[in-house]
Amino acid sequence: MSACSQEPIQELSSGQAVYEARCSACHGPNLEGRVGPALDANSPSASMPDSYWIQTITKGKGSMPAQRLTDNEVELVIEYIKSKY
């Protein structure tokens, strides 16, 4: 086993932890938006399909950089955001 190939980022286990660590600085702790747009129930993204969210999170969009997250973390964070609507 080579230490060099270890992933530097440890997988986060809840959607809330992922959101706080990776999204809230730009989208606000309560989805209200900051440098990034609001992601709350009244935002355009609320009516977008999961595929749009996955694409935006993993590939980035405009001035949003792609977020390096596992598939599981992406699923958890989308679930967390939608549970706040």
Ligand code: HEC
């Ligand atoms: C470095 C700041 C930054 C981080 C970190 C960030 N975003 Fe963004 N995000 C943005 C910006 C800026 C935009 C607007 C991009 C554009 O349309 O040009 C955006 C756009 C989005 C959109 C599309 C909104 C729409 O109305 O189409 C979604 C969904 C989104 N972000 C989700 C997330 C999630 C979930 C995370 C955490 C995993 C995250 N973002 C992390 C800055 C960020």
